[in-house]
Amino acid sequence: MPLSSMAPSSTSQTDDHFLITFAPLSLEDLYRHADHSHNGAIVVMSGTVRDQTDGQEVLSLEYQAYEPMALKVFQTIATEIRQRWPEVNRIAIHHRTGHLKISEISVLVAIGCPHRSEAFAACQYAIDTLKHNAPIWKKEHWADGSSSWVNIGACEQENP
Template identity: 70%
Template structure:
């Protein structure tokens, strides 16, 4: 028996996705999620914090397998649209490269007629992204000797507090 050919997913024409070295603009992402039919736009912004488990973090570094990560983003949007049919826009952008404390690493925005669906779909998007997307981060720590050290982890391996 021959396996069927599986074509990569294509994004919905109103949705927007990206993986970028450039800073992500909250205003631009919001504008991409906005639609005249929306009653709500929910945005989740992930930022680089200065500590993890009591250890001082000085920076994060992200890497991604971009083609596969974008396919995961497309699948997340398709899943959202199949579960919450009123969704107007899904926007997912993730940074790669080295980020400083306070910088935005990921923005997810969902526009819907109603807030409850927008909140639920946005939470689904970020939770699924963290679990499924081939994105890795390296946390850089300040060592006691003044040198930096760190380790790579899949964002999917993070517990809920990542």
């Protein structure tokens, strides 16, 4: 169920879009939520299910979220982005729950902004902060038949 920020602001916060859903995520839908005539850049980050982690073959992932709190975390991320990059005019964060196959999209983040450097920085901040703060868990299903649940923030530290 979508949740849009309700805080009135001159920076178009009422047009932000946050979503947690069992349905497949749509790049087109996300992009539409980040689009604005003032934008010179829309940066999109798409997280997908990969077929291995740490050299171990992954068959699929399963995501669960504490939705009300996760949506509040998304809103907090948007507020923090606007404090650091006030020129950002659109923020969209969508996350999938349920069972996902290899190559399916699990998370999408889009930042609309007049300038690309701020859009890139804000997008990276959004996904990094989401992974560390949102109450979202994934279960990795391994080729050997085992599986394990982890908080997404504990999954990887590629660029600490």
